[in-house]
Amino acid sequence: xxxxxxxxxxxxxxxxxxxxxLVANVSALTAEALxxxxxxxxxxxxxxxxxxxxxxxxxxxxxxxxxxDAEENAAAAREACMKxxxxxxxxxxxxxxxxxxxxxxxxxxx
Numbered sequence: 001x002x003x004x005x006x007x008x009x010x011x012x013x014x015x016x017x018x019x020x021x022l023v024a025n026v027s028a029l030t031a032e033a034l035x036x037x038x039x040x041x042x043x044x045x046x047x048x049x050x051x052x053x054x055x056x057x058x059x060x061x062x063x064x065x066x067x068x069d070a071e072e073n074a075a076a077a078r079e080a081c082m083k084x085x086x087x088x089x090x091x092x093x094x095x096x097x098x099x100x101x102x103x104x105x106x107x108x109x110x
Contacts, residue, residue, distance in 0.1 A: 019098045033084045040077040
């Protein structure tokens with residue numbers, strides 16, 4: 001194998017290795033997004049429960065504080081979900097760039 005061929009093979013291997021790492025990262029981020037989504041669903045159920053309780057029992061200080069805390073937790077979980085989605089999108093763009101580079105290095109058209 002010529003020096004140029006070895007260099008191309010090494011570049012291809014480096015791209016493939018980088019792609020594999022990115023796919024693993026997307027997988028981990030997707031799992032985290034699912035966990036956050038489930039957490040958010042639970043918090044939203046608490047918000048609804050507290051709203052119903054306030055409707056039945058009145059707006060006691062304790063219930064209002066619990067509702068406020070639950071709404072803050074829901075907002076934080078939503079923000080974390082959005083940040084995770086942004087990271088996933090950015091990595092997917094990078095994976096697509098690597099796929100094009102891999103295809104090009106194999107002599108294929110993107």
